[in-house]
Amino acid sequence: MTDMKQPNRTVVTGKHKMTPSEAFIETLVAQGVTDVFGIVGSAFMDALDIFPAAGIRFIPVAHEQGAVHMADGYSRVSGRHGVCIGQNGPGITNFVTGVAAAYWAHSPVVVITPETGSMTIGLGGFQETEQLPIFSKITKYQGHVMNAKRMAEITARCFDRAMLDMGPTQLNIPRDFFYGEGEFEIPTPIRIGRGAGDEAALDEAAKLLASAKFPVILAGGGVIFSEGMNEAVQLAELLHAPVANSYLHNDTFPASHPLWCGPLGYQGSKAAMKLIGQADVVLALGTRLGPFGTLPQHGLDYWPKNAKIIQIDTDAKMLGLVKPISVGICGDAKAAALALIARLKGKTLACQQNKAERDAKIKDEKATWEKELDQWTHETDKYSVEISKGSSYMHPRQMLRELERAMPKNAMVSTDIGNICSVSNSYLRFEQPRSMLAAMSFGNCGYAFPVACGAKVARPDRPAFAYVGDGAWGISLNELLTCAREKIGVTVVLFNNGQWGAEKKNHVDFYSQRYQGVELENPSWAAVAKAFGCEGITVDKLGDVGAALKQSVANQADGKTTVLELMVTKELGDPFRRDALSRPVRHLEKYKQYV
Ligand SMILES: Cc1ncc(C[n+]2csc(CCOP(=O)(O)OP(=O)(O)O)c2C)c(N)n1
Numbered sequence: 001m002t003d004m005k006q007p008n009r010t011v012v013t014g015k016h017k018m019t020p021s022e023a024f025i026e027t028l029v030a031q032g033v034t035d036v037f038g039i040v041g042s043a044f045m046d047a048l049d050i051f052p053a054a055g056i057r058f059i060p061v062a063h064e065q066g067a068v069h070m071a072d073g074y075s076r077v078s079g080r081h082g083v084c085i086g087q088n089g090p091g092i093t094n095f096v097t098g099v100a101a102a103y104w105a106h107s108p109v110v111v112i113t114p115e116t117g118s119m120t121i122g123l124g125g126f127q128e129t130e131q132l133p134i135f136s137k138i139t140k141y142q143g144h145v146m147n148a149k150r151m152a153e154i155t156a157r158c159f160d161r162a163m164l165d166m167g168p169t170q171l172n173i174p175r176d177f178f179y180g181e182g183e184f185e186i187p188t189p190i191r192i193g194r195g196a197g198d199e200a201a202l203d204e205a206a207k208l209l210a211s212a213k214f215p216v217i218l219a220g221g222g223v224i225f226s227e228g229m230n231e232a233v234q235l236a237e238l239l240h241a242p243v244a245n246s247y248l249h250n251d252t253f254p255a256s257h258p259l260w261c262g263p264l265g266y267q268g269s270k271a272a273m274k275l276i277g278q279a280d281v282v283l284a285l286g287t288r289l290g291p292f293g294t295l296p297q298h299g300l301d302y303w304p305k306n307a308k309i310i311q312i313d314t315d316a317k318m319l320g321l322v323k324p325i326s327v328g329i330c331g332d333a334k335a336a337a338l339a340l341i342a343r344l345k346g347k348t349l350a351c352q353q354n355k356a357e358r359d360a361k362i363k364d365e366k367a368t369w370e371k372e373l374d375q376w377t378h379e380t381d382k383y384s385v386e387i388s389k390g391s392s393y394m395h396p397r398q399m400l401r402e403l404e405r406a407m408p409k410n411a412m413v414s415t416d417i418g419n420i421c422s423v424s425n426s427y428l429r430f431e432q433p434r435s436m437l438a439a440m441s442f443g444n445c446g447y448a449f450p451v452a453c454g455a456k457v458a459r460p461d462r463p464a465f466a467y468v469g470d471g472a473w474g475i476s477l478n479e480l481l482t483c484a485r486e487k488i489g490v491t492v493v494l495f496n497n498g499q500w501g502a503e504k505k506n507h508v509d510f511y512s513q514r515y516q517g518v519e520l521e522n523p524s525w526a527a528v529a530k531a532f533g534c535e536g537i538t539v540d541k542l543g544d545v546g547a548a549l550k551q552s553v554a555n556q557a558d559g560k561t562t563v564l565e566l567m568v569t570k571e572l573g574d575p576f577r578r579d580a581l582s583r584p585v586r587h588l589e590k591y592k593q594y595v
């Protein structure tokens, strides 16, 4: 092997003779790329060869879906691009689920998809499929290099557009286009500031807020993307408004703040729901008001029907899409918050007159909810009580409370799709942004673990945790290989209840407990982790949860991943989709008993 020099990250300026591979790599460096996730393939080997020289780490994964999820987690905690690459054909089709998940998480992931060679495309050669249609509905932009001389231009555009539209973009490159030569100039990255939005709309919003008697702020993902948490805090304090987090964005407002009320949505905070239910003006700051995140929960239909809604989002198409609004502002959450503060500061605000009264309500609702959570030690429906009777395992809610207590303050936590992961929503509280990495609206099982791995690569200084059910674990556990090989130390908090619980809950509620494919027979997951070269700890007592979590954090510092296998009962919390299921109706005689 040739002795390699130190990497050089100085991008060439002006026009230079280069190969397209060089132009591609120089553009990556210009865009600040230091890490790329993927599986090696002949399609991009010419470029891969010079990754080290450009100071780019290639992180080989076990499955390409894992590569996209890692790129997603990486971008969500760093605010930088996540990047992944794979082999044309099967490597690229393996990306699909990860890209759809990143799309709905608004993650600026650049998905590099080398394609079959331009001279043979359409002949049905090896590893050929049309790679653009597959991603057309789950990317913000698709760049196709149709001439090798445009390599730098199209590559740069994919990076620029991922940030501009906050979502994945695809860079499709016929594999023969890495070869050859040309005169290239590496484009300077284009980053467009968004600003606060329309002046008249901001005036109107300020007017509504100034006259509000019970304003409530709903802090969404835009607060994070705009780095606007401090501004959200200032605005909330000025209005003395309670603040709810939008669904699965529990890290948009510091949980220790007296105005914080917790998340809305599935398994969210009753305090937040009851308080927003009383609002006369809601300031939806940086949120698209996704339909799933505002559904009735805990028997509370909390969305305030008569309140004036001010919605701020950088994507104008989201304004008023799901919920009727009074004012729509196409703007950056941070800049818009600052513009509203400037308009409201020093003014007489109706909401300041009755601040003490509102304060008392906030305190009261929060205390009531905390007390309810403390006393909610197990699920109380008939099925849950019956199934957990006599079990020596932990009740999920008690276990989640223990995890909450033991969680380091600067933790990054990804959560999967499942019943216990969903229930964890009530117990996940954060002080800083870029900390909660839930599987967002795409809702795919298998998201959390690789996302935590990617987050750890971006922020090795912060402890990383993945909350995963034992079913979803089966989809994602192959990335233990990546952790062991690449010395990525995360903690897998694995909820072992021996079932695909979230779906089983539907069998319980709607199908008279006729179970189909929901029981899981598991090996010892701790032993499996060890066989992969990672650490594994099985915990079945509440008293051991904190110490085990602490041990796993120490292991992270040594670059070791730990699977904490938490043995829990089979009880189940509220279902995901009560809104979308009905009791079965059968007309044919042979199916009549299936009701
Ligand atoms: C990729 C994918 N397949 C299937 C589903 C449907 N699904 C949603 S939740 C769930 C069960 C999750 O089980 P587990 O991970 O064991 O967590 P638990 O519900 O038991 O806490 C399934 C199968 C999904 N969301 N994503």
Ligand SMILES: [Mg+2]
Pocket (backbone or CB within 6 Å): 418, 469, 470, 471, 495, 496, 497, 498, 499, 500, 501
């Ligand atoms: Mg399970």
